[in-house]
Amino acid sequence: MMDKEPTSWMSDAEISAHLRAHDVTPTQQRVDIARILFARPQHLSADQVLSIVNQETQLVSKATIYNTLNLFARKGLVREVIVDPSKVFYDSNVSDHHHFYNVDSGELMDIDSQALKLDQLPTLPEGTEADGVDIIIRVRSRG
Amino acid sequence: MMDKEPTSWMSDAEISAHLRAHDVTPTQQRVDIARILFARPQHLSADQVLSIVNQETQLVSKATIYNTLNLFARKGLVREVIVDPSKVFYDSNVSDHHHFYNVDSGELMDIDSQALKLDQLPTLPEGTEADGVDIIIRVRSRG
DNA sequence: CACGCTTTTAGACAAAGTCTAGTCGTTTAC
């Protein structure tokens, strides 16, 4: 059964419930961060989250941003996307899907889950179990 | 038509020819680096290349390692593999294939090209052209 | 209210990678 997906109109109370449902105690800072992430489907780096959350006044420290994003990823609230060697992106869409990555612009886009599906995995290496599959289609701007 | 693949017994003369064939002027340092990369199919980080090449005596500077690996990647002599947010791996196997990544051990393994093939790409975003497809199957050590 | 536990914080630190400005080497031009 699938979790109700977070949407832009989630209230703080709903965000708190969402965190709790994923076994994360909702604190002020965590809710501040979650509000940004779940505002809409998007891909943000830690740095971007940091500057958005502290736009008006200093609400959350750098350490907490990193702690929280790592915690959220571990608890399945967001998905880490590793496409750029210099930074990790956090995807608020945790459903099964893959990505286009524009190497010129740095833009990251979801691929509709229907449009690309791997129906069978190759035999895994001895003594390992699957943890996830990432498919990244790198594109360049034409013209 | 495919290039002859580099193999462990490549002589320095063959390495030079291989570089030249990819439009890279073979210098002492570049051959030193290439000799390590092409010794056998493997996945090395810049840091690993740096310490291997300078094992006995200081032959190549850090800046040259990075310049050269970037150059080799741009010229198609090696393939960048981005799976670990903290470092880039360089794969001496440039033929079409994908990777297992053991998130526990950090080990990176090739998936046989036969075993996993995406035969059709989803429609690319407006104004872009394909640059490459990376499939990474993340695994954990069982037990 | 006091205890213990979790969370947050500022700032120091670490690691990967880039940049700069100067040097070295090799070719080309005379």
Add this chain to the structure above:
DNA sequence: GTAAACGACTAGACTTTGTCTAAAAGCGTG
């Protein structure tokens, strides 16, 4: 042969992303 020109190399400073540490702040429970 020597000088100019160009590409490649270097040491070390620098930048950026992310982690660590030690202390402070919150918070729930008895």
